[in-house]
Amino acid sequence: MFEAFEAASRKWPDNKCLGWREQDKKTGVWGPYLWMDYQTVQKRRTDFGAGLVHLHQSIGLTIDKYGIGIWSANRPEWQITDLAAMSQSLYTVSIYDTLGPSATEYIINHSELNCVVASLNHIPTLLSLKERLPTLKFIISMDPLEDGEPVGNTKKALLGAWAAKEGVQLHSIYDIELLGQQHPKPFAPPSPDDAITINYTSGTTGFPKGVLLTHMNAVCAASCAHLSPMYQMPGDFSLSYLPLAHIYARVTEHAQLWSGCAIGYWHGNILELTDDLKALRPNTFISVPRLYNRFNSAIKSLTIEQGGVKGALSRKAVDTKLANLKSCGSNKHGLYDRLWGNKVRTGIGFDRLRACVSGSAPIAPSVISFLRIVFSNNFIEGYGLTETYAVTLGQLAQDNSAGNVGPPTFAAECVLRDVPEMGYTSKDKPYPRGELLTRGPMVFKGYYKAPDKTAEVLDADGWFATGDICKVDELGRFSIIDRVKNLLKLAQGEYVSPERVENAYLGSMNIFQQAYVHGDSFQPFLVAVMGVDRENFSTFAGKVLKKTIAPLDTEAVTAACGDIVVRKAVLREMDKVIKKNKMTGFERVRNVHLCLDPFTIENDLLTPTLKLKRPPAAKAFKEQIDSLYQEALAEEPKKSKL
Incomplete structure (x- = not known):
């Protein structure tokens, strides 16, 4: 360099x-x-x-x-x-x-x-x-x-x-x-x-x-960037x-x-990033889903969610452009770009933006589709790790599909390795699935002073095991669908070990017997399903509600589990655990579902050795988890500004 x-x-x-x-x-x-x-x-x-x-x-x-x-x-x-x-x-x-x-x-x-x-x-x-x-x-x-x-x-x-x-x-x-x-x-x-x-x-x-x-x-890695839709030209601003x-x-x-x-x-x-953007007017822009989600919400709030002529024009422009994107793959429209899109882009500082990329974590398909028709440029999603200098997979120019991170970059070889214990194999239908392995001149030399850790992920033939489970479609486009290791990636790109968080709560709070911490790559925070201990939880909930709750009264204990006052009191105690253990803010559980015996061998959510089956647990409690996110997000003030 x-x-x-x-x-x-x-x-x-x-x-x-x-x-x-x-x-x-x-x-x-x-x-x-x-x-x-x-x-x-x-x-x-x-x-x-x-x-x-x-x-x-x-x-x-x-x-x-x-x-x-x-x-x-x-x-x-x-x-x-x-x-x-x-x-x-x-x-x-x-x-x-x-x-x-x-x-x-x-x-x-x-x-x-x-x-x-x-x-x-x-x-x-x-x-x-x-x-x-x-x-x-x-x-x-x-x-x-x-x-x-x-x-x-x-x-x-x-x-x-x-x-x-x-x-x-x-x-x-x-x-x-x-x-x-x-x-x-x-x-x-x-x-x-x-x-x-x-x-x-x-x-x-x-x-x-x-x-x-x-x-x-x-x-x-820089060469791969040059040959992508994010190519740079002399005099560009970023x-x-x-x-x-x-x-x-x-x-x-x-x-x-x-x-x-x-x-x-x-x-x-x-909070004043758009002030910098309008002062600079960049030609290219890189970001992460968390910021693009804010763009998405702010633009919608100021356009399609408005009343009167402004709102009507915005909704018509968005509906027409989304329909064109779906039918013919184009995110441009001669009339609506001139009447609507150009004004929106200028208001952000994106009036000369040629291309932008989202990386670090998955972005929701609905968000990327909406921003593509607003920005009317090459908006791509890519994938890489520190160990591959951020460059492994990337969407191609004019590929307006969503939900994938594109094919390998020109320097990367990529293969899928079967992970039968998780149910992923190269013979899966309709698409092969497995752990992504990659090699090429962008792959790191090793972990500094840690040859044992290096050997765990880098083999003698140069293949680096990413730990990410992928599927690959008929056009060679990869989608990240899971992790081999139990590490969650949140919307802002932070990795969280759910077991670490679970063990912290179980080790510090006697009201819990079981724990399942859930992270969604489209959300910036954690939620949890916690199994309560009848005796200790009944005492705790009784103090909060100022009444006696008998541990063997299943109906009363279950009612206390669902009581919002009790749940908020539990969350306050959980926050104390995070502070006590000097854990990070993104390891904090923002909302919790409480219940009796959520995970058992009989309901197939525990193995015979009493280990939690995470994917089945997520599926079994999907309704509750979705509700936890909706409830937590509803409590946040709606922002129409960046």
Whole structure:
């Protein structure tokens, strides 16, 4: 990827490259995008890369390949750091901006980082962790440390004193760029097999795994992006807001910088994302179902759900375009695009949007169909993992089908492996089903310092076992239908281990005997079916309802299970368990169905060894689960704005 950026910088030196917006401190209004061109970014990258090497040499580091940590939200300095590392055959280790101290500590220690480049807000956390970070020698601030503040009270003076006490050097990025100018270094171009990043996955069981990815992986993935409907052209604009610590966003920016595009970074407030979009007017856009669902709801609220002429025109336009999409596969309409669609797109900032992609989790077919006829462009769904640099499967241009993620990308080989214990085989009708295995130059090198974990998913022939169950249709299009492992993927792309959540509740709340936690890839939260313990639940419910409930009175216990006051009291106790166990917000159960003995061997929801049969349990309680989601969603305020 070093050569790719160099080529783009030579070819389009004056093109806009990295952009940001500044806020008026008096009015709070965000201004227009300001830009660095390619030659400016190239120069800053060169100086920063040389400065990083000189800094590490100053402490006697003799190895020529090591990691540079990055901990910040998306901003130009994030990308400059990544490019600087590439220029000297270094690799970056990204830390999610929202990550807590314990996971941050683990990543820094596991990857043995000497240096972390961070935004100012994370520096106090790094300093407070320093005594448990033996390898950390340098903290580099992306923000100025002296900015018109009184002498002795600058950030550099205050934080610098703390840093000195902890035995760590504190610098600004501008200090290190100047150091690089004073001590220039020739480029040390990476080889294809050199690491470009160790990307830590957001695991839910234990600490995250470090996925070791190479320049070969990155170039392959960016090439796949070039040959997809998401191709980039010189001078295109694109908004960067999905976390760059996620490989999905990272590969997108690789492709954009290779193509001479302009990347504008958001100002950090998801509720004001359309303000950034209207200021930038991107040509391409990547996102996840959670945001597209918000677009879907907001657009409908402002168009087809309106009264009068506006609502009537909107409904006619949508009905006509959806009918055309179904009958002839076209999402364009000469009249209604001009009268209706163009206005909707302009209101979002999508008036010149050529293509967009949804990834990270499944998107509901009804949502993608509606947005296709609104945006009137190439709207595709794709599939990939961190281990495949986000690139494995992707819909083709003009394929307006829904409910699939397309065929393999040009670099990927894909096969299905039978999983008979789950009832999936290549001989299934009407379509073959099984676990998706893939191989190709985009597949990762292995898990960092974890050969045993690598061997579990990567065989000697290079096949990577994704853990996802797929079916493939007669046109070679894959659909993700299940998981081999009991990991759930929510609408925002987060993985949840239901057994971990279940065990937390069962281990902390004596009112429960059984637990089934359910996650839907089209919903952003969990619900649960919980089997209550007669004795303890009766006591609990009796206190809530201020009456006596006899444990053997099945009718009274069942009535208490369905009482909304009792259920809400149970949910409050369940929330306490999440906090007590320091679990994440997406592991929280938002609604619960309570009952006596929901899972038994007799009703075929338990195995003879008393293990829960998850797919049958989901099927048996489908009506209750659907009701739980409807009830929880109805309690959320309806949003007509993004």
